[in-house]
Structures are given as structure tokens and as C-alpha cells.
Amino acid sequence: MCSCVRSSRAMAPALLPRLLLPQMGFRLAGRGLWTSPQCLAVSGDSQLPPVPGQARVVICGGGIVGTSVAYHLAKLGWTDIVLLEQGRLGAGTTRLCAGILSMAKPISIESKMANYSSSLYQQLEEETGVKTGYVKTGSLCLAQNQDRFISLKRLATRLKVLGINCNIIKPKEIAKLHPLVNIHDLVGALHLPDDAVVSSPDVNHALAVAAARQGVQILDRTAVQQVVVEKGHVMAVETDRGSIECEYFVNCAGQWAYELGQASEVKVSVPLHGCEHFYLLTKPLQEPLAPNTPVIIDMDGRMYARPWQGGLLSGGFEKNPKPIFTEGRNQLEIQNMQEDWDHFEPMLSALLRRMPHIEMAEILQLVNCPESFTPDMRCLMGETPGVSGYYVLAGMNSSGLAFAGGAGKYLAEWMTYGYPTANVWPLDIKRFGNLQSSRTFLRHRVMEVMPLLYELKVPRWDFQTGRQLRTSPLYDRLDTQGARWMEKHGFERPKYFVPPGKDLLSLDQSKTFYKPDWFDIVGAEVKCCKEAVCVIDMSSFTKFELTSTGNQALELLQYLCANDLDVPVGHIVHTGMLNERGGYENDCSVVRLSKNSFFIISPTDQQVHCWSWIKKHMPNDPHLHLEDVSWKYTALNLIGPRAMDVLAELSYVSMTPEHFPSMFCKVRETSRSKAACCLFCALALMLPCLYLQEMSVGYANGIRVMSMTHTGEPGFMLYIPIEYALHVYNEVMSVGQKYGIRNAGYYALRSLRIEKFFAFWGQDLDTFTTPLECGREFRVKFDKDTNFLGREALLQQRQEGVFRRFVMLVLEDHDTELDLWPWWGEPVYRSGQLAGTTTSSAYSYTLERHVCLGFVSPPPGPEGLPTPITPDFINRGDYEVNIAGQRYPAKAKLYPFSSLFTQQKRRKEDMELSNLQGK
């Protein structure tokens, strides 16, 4: 800590707001508390302690994130932890952080982390004796317009589910809470009384002290040069002062995390990029501002302000951010960052508009504090896909202080138990792959991401930069036909097709929480899917092929998948890949191509996650081969009752009902075994028979045709080798013309699948959801010969009962034209009591109602133990869905409306079978 004092002395006058780093804190923290001998040695100016030759965990980065990980690891009983810092503790972004600890975050897991951080920092002072400057100020998120107000109300309902104290208040009440705010142009605000301000260097210091006390060795002025990887495992860390053998490496290098990732033997992609971030410090006001004055967050004005030493600290997220360090300058500490007043002018103007009375306040300093941003505004957490034992926690998107506590805890749990105690998929670094690690992409994307932090986000917004990276070969064809695009994992996917003559511009720019402009367009597409035939380009799916010489492939899949994969060649099996807890790691369709080769189709954003999941469990066998063939196939989804006619005409294969007792069973005379299989299916119509066949379409041969559509509608998926894609598409369109074929997009698909109660992984399903909770027990084959991952947990759950259940909620008394639309994350109430939240929603054009999917659970029993859920509980409640504070009555259903279907008996099951939404 002496080094900290030194550093603050060295930098304070010019760069460092001295008062952000109260000297008192450091001195008090003093020698007595800093127990680790290494750290004491740091106080000797030139004498650095030797680097240990060996450790269990090496953490790189002495900022608030790194120290939090060290602290939590130590708390969970880890020993032999070394924390390395290239400069001095907290010399990076942590040093200059504005110190606002707000729980108003866009997604629930982030609010949860902030909530935990808040309670952690609060008690840290007591635990360590280090002053953290924690002041509970509360915060006010202001709304200048109705749309912002709606988004704040939505946020409020979500925060309440998490048990975070918050209120929606009127402008008058704002004036009571904050003396300086001009309320004349405000509609209202969200008040979070428990938000706080804190001094982040002090928190950093306190965490370091606490960690050191539990035996963590902290070495500063030690830079990591390389991470040594052997056979996909972390072996050692090479520093400028010697190398350390280790089992685990944690990259918490903040701004430098990208470069550090590139510096390991096996390159690790840590997609983040720095941007300059400015805030202003004023001298104390004439009437000094009370230290507990609430923090102001005025997103419409793109600024925030907090009390600071009787004056104000105010910054913002401007529209034209300045990305930095694109060339990867290896700056040791963030020094001499230029202040740019001209750049700051819009934020200054916004501040003065919000607080006209501080016009006379005197300027102390403009601080330029670089922050790191990620391609989707969420932080990067977890084990990297390529290197086991290599963990990352970085890319905090300017909320490092708020996230550090919670994120450090989750990462420590992850390293300890193999998974964190909450669903952190939205933050999992495996949602990105190498494709997001181009510097140019990151530079362009963060320039969009930083302003987006304060931008109004309406349902189904898309990123605009870094687009058209991966496209289907049909992209141009579809684009000229009016396709509007959205992006998933770098892949462009059509949302819907604008008919000629529509005003495209206004359609693209409209932002609303109400009925969107594309309503009728998608409606027409859905109608066409129901009545004729539509084609949807679904090439973005992740496609793997698993092959082996012997039966290793089958063995592996039997272990990984809950369903039975030992099916006849050509069959499609929908199955979850479960973890030890029985939760879904992946939800996919597996096709048996031949005895020992399988075609695995997973959602688009599973490309990295699923790959690493399979790889992780794959025996090191040269005869077992996994290949990513996503790029080899274009997928066309033919949906609708006439799909069969189109396909029959294209392939000269008779597809009349006489030949097909089941639409989903295609008999091919040449293959006796298949014929037999289908005969079996035909006899026992109870079982759906999903089937794949290679056939020719037009001139193109070798098209994999699967009898499924991912929507429950009749139709086919065509997996087309990429060079035939255009040909097949043209053939399909020209033949389909007389059947009324048209293009459709993912919005139509979404509406179709949600009204049929199809859950999809990543939104409805996560690693904490078991098949039993979402009514998919029929896809778990407990009695198959081999044990499978998650079996024990599922058996236990079957014994104990399910505590929550996936349901379908149909909104009643909801005016589509006038009422706010549901999105996801809305609280669900049963008989007035909070019972769960929604996970996805869509308008059903068939039911002419909104359908929300979500989980509900009964209230805990008398001893606080969870109560098993019963069908009665679901069927007998009065349900309500809370959309931005307004509750709408809803009917909860465990099964979809059977009247929707023509062939109900089979379909009832089938609708749950096709589940790959790719979302």
C-alpha cells in the first residue's frame, strides 16, 4: 500500500483527483493490516520480492476486478493464489473510476451483480478497516420523455423481482430529493434509494488487503508476458521477473486484456476495445452539495452527476466516442490522457441544462478515464473456449465498480464448482468467438456501444455497426427483395421482408414500446406460412459433424445427450445436452448420417459454447473427429402446407399422402431398413418420426432434406451445400410461385414457434433449467443403456419434484393497438403474488393475442423450502403479467392450444420437438 501512497503522490497534482484517493484511507490501511510478507516487501522501493516458482492460480490485473476475484477465491478456500499487477494496484481504469454504484442495469444478472457488490462494499470497511468512502446516496434515473419513462417503469418492475428497492416518482418528488435539478422538462424518474457512491481505488485497496490477509500474494510491478499452454491447458505464466507454474490463469487485465489474450501461446480472444471517457470535477459549490445528495442519471441528456467533495462530478456517454489503443499500444499505466474540452461540450451543456444553478461553479479538472467496452455491452466472464484453466473477467463497459464484486464472486464460484450459482450465459465469454476479435470490428462496434449505454432501447433493437460479416450466399438476393436484417453471432438473418412500395426509412427508424410498424408485414408472412408456403433462410445455425471409425461417436453422444441417439440411420433426434445438474448446456437436433457419423444442429450462438462443451468431454481419440461445418451448408426452411408440393415437384419424388403415411416419414424404397422404420412409424402413429434424406432438388444433388421446420408447422429444412444454394433457392422460388411461395423472416418464425409453446435455448432455456421443468421429460431416456450426463440430477429431481415450470401465458384483455407490448423479463403474478418472470413473448396472429413464455413457481413453504409445483397450481391461478407497471390478466397453459393443429395427436408432441430457434 505504500506503493499506492507513492503512486498517488506522484500523480495526484496533475492527473488524479486527489480527493478520489483520500490519503487517509491509505495511511490507515497501513502496515499492520497488510499481512502478506510479499506486500510488506513492496514498500521497499527497489527491492521487489521474488516471484514464486509455482502457484495454483495466477490472477493478472490488480484493478478492482482482479482483487475481487482474488478476494472471492480466497473466501471460497483457495490457497496459493498469486495476483500480478504490471504497474501499481488500481492504476488502470480503477484509479479514475467515477465511483457510482448503481443497480439500474439493463439485464437482471447485471443488477444482481451490482446488488451483491453494493452489500459487499458496504461491509468491507468493517471487515478490513479500510475506508471505502461508501455513502448511500440513492440515485435518480430521469426521464425527459414518455418512451424513456416506459423503459424506466419496465426496469422498475424487473428490479422489484430481484428484491431491489426502487420507486417510480413524479418530477415534484425529484425536486425534493435533489436541490439542483431542473424538473421542467422531466416526465418522471426512477428512484433507487440504495444506490451509493464509493471510492473505487479504496475499495480496490480494501479488497487487496482482505485478500492478502487470507494469503493471497500480491506482486506489483510484475508484468505478464506470456501464458504457456500445453495440450490445451494452462501450464505456466511467464512474467518479466520469472515464470510461475500454475493450474489456473485469470485474465483481469482490463484495457490490456485483449493484448494479453493475444500474448498466450494459444491465442485467446478477449473482444474488448478502449474508449476515452470524460468527466468533470468542480470545486465545492458556494453552498456545498451534501455528500448524500442522490446521483443523477439523465440518459436523455447522456450525462450523469454525483456529489463530490461539496462539488459535482459529472460525465456522460457521448454520441461520438473516441476509441483509443486500437493499435494496442502497450501502455503501462493510463497516463497523460488528453483532456478534450471541445469534445466534452455537449455533456457540459446537458449538465447545465439539468442544473442551471451551478453555472457559477468553478472547474477543477476534466478527467479522461479510458474504459473498455465489449461488442454487446456486457462484460466477458468465464473460461475461454480454447484453453482450459484460462479464465477471463474483463470488459466492464464502464460499470466495473458496480460489477466487480458480483462478477468476482461468480467467477470464483465458476472456478470452484465448475459453474457459477446464477445463469451468467449473457456474460459468458463463449458467446463470442474469434470472429469478434478483429480490431477494426471492435473499434467500430464500441463506437456504437458506448453511446448505446444511455440510448433508449426498444424491443428488438439491433446493432448497426460491424454488420454483414457472415452472410448466406442468398444475402444479396434476399436484400433486393426487401429483406430487413438482424445480426446473430455475426450472421445476418432476415427479420421480415418489406413489400415494395412501403416507406423503408420510417420503418427502420421507428422506435416504440407499442405495436411496431412491421406488424402487418409479419402478419402477412405468418398467414402465408399457415396457408401456403414460405421460405426462410436459416443458414446461421451452428452445424457440426461428429464422425468416428468405431462407435466412439455414438458413445460420446449417448453420454452427452439425454435422448437416445441409437436410432436408425437417417433419423433426427431432438435432445438436450445437459450438465451434471441436469440443466441445458445446449439444445440441439442430432441426425444420424451413418452408423458412426452424426450431424448436430445447434442454435447460432452456440457455435463456440457447444464446440467447447463437446470438446471438453471428448476423449482424446484420433479416430473420433468433430468438425464445424456451419459454413458448408445453407439452410432453407420451407414452411407451410404446400411445402410438400413444392419439394415433390422439385425432386421428382412422389410425395402424395399414399406414399407418406406421415408427412414426416418419407419412405424410400431402396433402403429397406428405412422403409421398415417408417412402416413402424406409420403403424404406431403415436411416435413422431423425424427423418433426414439426401435427395436432389433441381440440378443439385446431395441436399439434406429434413422433415421439420422448427415451428411446428408442416414443412422441411433443406441443408444445401453452399455452392448450390442460389440454384436451389431459385428453383424453389420459381416452382413455388404457383403455390404462392414468398420469403419470410425470423419475426414470423418467432411468432409461429411461441404460439406453439416452443422454448429456445439462450432465452427460455439455460444451464439451470432441466427438461423436467419445461415439460420435456419425454426427451430424456432414463432407461437407455448408457449413463448420460445429468441423469443423476434428473432422477433426483423427479423424486423430489419440480419447483418451477415453464408455462405459456396468453394475455387477456390486452389491446394490441393501444397497450404496451410485452417483451421479456416481465414479472408474472399468480393471484396477486409474484410467481415468476417471462422469458420471451410474441404476438400470435392465429390467436390474435399476445403469448408470453415464462417460468412460474409456487411460493416457498413455511420453512422457506421450495414447494413442488403441481398442474393444479398452474391451472387454478389467476395470472397477471406486469408490463411497465400495468398488470394484464393472462391464462396460463401447460400445453398449447390443440385446436391450432390439424393433426393434433402427433403434433402435440411434435411441437415440442422442434425447438431450435437459433436465437
Place this chain on the structure above:
Amino acid sequence: MAVPSIIYNKTEEMNSASINIHLVPPKHPAVVPQLIFLLLLQVLLVLEAIMLRRSIAQARRCWLEIRQSRYLSTAPAPPELRRLHYPASSRSRRCQAGQETGQLSLAQINRMLKANEHSHILPRGPTSHGVLGFHSNTLPSNHPSEDRRSSATCLLGRGGVLFGVFDGHAGPSCAQAISQRLFYYFTVAMLPLRTLQELDRAVEEDRAVPPLLEWHKHPQDHSSPDGGAISFHSLRNYWQERLDEDDEEDNEDDGRVTSALMDAFRRLDYDVSVEAQVHLSLSSPRRVSIPGEGFSLSSPLRVALSGSTACVVHVSNGVLHVANLGDSRAVLGVQEEDGRWMALSLTNDHNAQNPEELQRILGEHPASERKTVVRHDRLLGLLLPFRAFGDVRFKWSPEMLSRLYDTRPDVLSAVSESVRTLPPHYLTPPYLSAQPEVTRHLMKPADKFLVLATDGLWELMHRQTVVQLVGNHVAGLQQQRPIVPSADTTLGCLQRLLLERRGRVQSVLEDQNAATHLLRHALGDDGYGSVDQNRLARMLSLPADLARSYRDDITITMVHLNDL
């Protein structure tokens, strides 16, 4: 074809007092074969045209296009003649409307000012010769504009970058021809003999010839498709003569550039004159019954009868050479150590305001003409610039001119009124010369830019003001110096300061193009250094017939030399 050398010597010309092809000075026998060739060529073309029932112009155009695209430039001239874009094509109507309803809107003003703006950034490297880029603009006042501009990079030999502005009078023909041809002449004058030999061999063998110049043209800049055949032939003659001189001085020093500029100017003027004479001798009114021929802007006669000043800058390896002829100017913007701007003129005007020039003119003619050579500050009471291309009525012998007036009334009727009679007191021609004044300047880091403009700008604005404006503009374009507020500045104060800075940047940045920025200020100057929108609107909405008396055509090229 071996052509004996021609030494086009000015003093001798003066003494012989007449350039008449029938009276070729004995020292220049080479002209004869050259002219015979031209003659034959013309005859052939006419015959061909008659045979194919095509117009001469058409036939010639085809021929020329092939030639031009093959030999002369990297960017072949567009096939059809493009007129300068007149943004206010309905200007007079708008003016009338404007008087009733008010003024041009800001958007209209900007459209008019920016219609011809052009800028180009040269890729950094050896080929840029220290030039970072240039901004250029031109605003017509005459209809059609008589100003022309050129900019090009020399691709062969020691290279260099060339910029020129050309202010035509008595029609745009001469300025047009000079703006297209002069750089080629200069290139030929500069090229080493070996390169010329290769060039000639390539032409002889009908092979592809490497391009000599890379033009940097505004898409709307004039390019005339006609006349290229003759001009190419003249050019080829020129280099063949250079080859025959056979006494290349190997000195690569800058004196070479100076003499090349001199040679190119004089030779081009000589060729313009000779081509006109050939044309005249060929085209008796009887024969020229082909419609439109005499009216073609690029007809050699019209080129020679009209005139043009020229101000050309050659930048190579950190040395500036400015060759000036007439009253356009090149002014260097020098930033002194204290940040102030200093204007350094690199040219002298060749008009009555320049005493030395006046003395020169008077000294070249008998004392008896003292009172008539320059009257009302004009040459023979007619011409403002004292040096110019073309203007053969100040150069040819009286006999030659009379013959012209007798045989080609059709041509004369097409050119302006003043040209139709012999100038008064036309006693000892030539009165006008095309001998440029060449200035050499070693580029220093403080030399930030060079402004090249026709007199239209200089009569509205002092050079110091010009340099100041461009300097501020370049500074505004580059990053503003960040401000460091003092510790006790209040937020309100700072906000006002920042907003003011923003406003200033925006007004500077309203024109990304420094030449447009100058134009705006030149026309709209309120006398206090700001632009008066009303004044600007009035200046731009003048009806076509009035405009010329308020402003001349203005052409500006700003060459960016060094970063601030």
C-alpha cells in the same frame, strides 16, 4: 522525318517584325516541311470527310480521340464537350424573383458556390513532391466562363506536380487550349532526350505510349475534344526538334525547369500562331462552307484570336517554380514563428500597374509610339495584360491580319466585336509576347500553402487577407488547439466559450474547400472580415449581363504544401 531545329528566338522575332509563313525567316527552314505536313493532313481530312459525307469536325474528332487517349493522358478526355456547370442556370429569373421575394437561400448560395469546387489529396510519397493536396474552385461571371484551371502530376522523368490558372479574354478558346496543352509542352521540354526518343519511337511504331501526365480534374472541367490532332502533331514536332538539337545539357539543376518553362510557353504560343496561319491559308471562305467549322471553339483561328494569361506552378523536390504571364498571381502563405501569416508574392503582374513592365513595353517600340503603345493602362488602348498567349492581332504583321479580316469574316463574326478591326496605331508588331517570368522558390517548412488565382480574386481581395483567410481555414480544418481553461473558470463561462468555438469551427467548416471559403469571403465580405449573407446573395444573383461589371470570372487553386 527529320526536322531541322527551330530556334524560336524572341528578339529575332521582334526584329523581323512579322511571323508570316510565307516569309519564313531563312534561319528556320524546318517550318516548311512541318507546314506541308499539316497542310496535307488538313486536305486529307477534308477529302475524307467529303467522301464519307461526314463533317470535318466529326472526322477530326475521331482521329483526335484515338490519338489523345493513346498518347497523351492517363485519363482520356470525355468524348463530348462539357460546359462548365452553371449552378444558377436560371439565374436571371431567380434574380428577378429575388428582387421581389427576397434572396437566395443559404442552400442555394452554397450550391452555387460549391458547384465547381474540387479537391484532391496526393498520396504521400515521392510522387507528391511535397504537395499534400490542393483545393480548387471557379466561379463564372462571363457566359461561358473564360477562366480555366489545370492540375496534373508529371509521370515521366524527374516528375513534379503542375498547377495552372488561365484567364482568357475575347472568348475562352485560347485559355481552353492553353490549359490543355501547356503542361504537355512543359513535360516535353523537361524530359530527357532518351525518354523522348523512346516516346517518338513508340509513336512511330504505333505502340502504346506511356502517359505523360496524370490529370486531377473536376468532372465538370472543360475538356475540348477537337483540335487534339493538330496539337498532338505540334507537340510531336516540338519533341522531334528537341531530339534534333541533340545537345542535352545534363544538368539536373533547377535552371533546367526555368528554361523548360520558358521554352514551353514560347513554343506553345508559337504553335498556336502557326496553326492559325496554316488554318487560314487552307480555309478560304469558299472552302469553309462546312457549317459550324468556323465557330468551333477549338478552331485554331479562334484560339489564336482570343487570348489567355497563364500562371503555372511546378513543384518538384521542394522547389517551387512559378511561371507567370499576365495578371494572375501566385501568393505563398508563410506562417511566421509567432503564428502570424505573411503573404509572399511569387509573381509580378504584367500590366500597366507594374512600372517595370510598362518600361519594358515602351522600350520595345520606337519612341514615336510612346503615347500610343499604352493608353488608358491598356496595350494599344485595348488589352489589359501586357503579356498573353494567343491574341495574334497584337502579334501578327498588319498584312497578315488584313488578310485574315478579308478572308475570314465568318470567323470574325463569331468572336467578339473588338477583335474585328486592326488595333489603332498598329505600327511595330508584335506588341505582345508570351515570354513568361519565372520565379524560383525553395520551399521552407514555414511555407504552408500557395494560392494561385486569376485577377478576379485579386481585384476583390488583398493578398494578405487571402493568406489570412486560407491560413485560418487550414488551421480550422486541422484540429483546433485544445483549450486549457484556467482553474477558476466557471462552468457557464466555459460552456459559452466552447459553444463559441464550436460555432467558429462550423463556420470555417461550412466550406471544406479552402478555395470555396475564399470565394465566399471575396464576394460577401462585409468589410470587417465576416461574410455578409445579403451581399453574397446579391453578388451571386446578378443577372448574367450585369455580373461582368461587378466581378470577373474567379478561379482559385490552393496548393497545400506543409501541415501546420
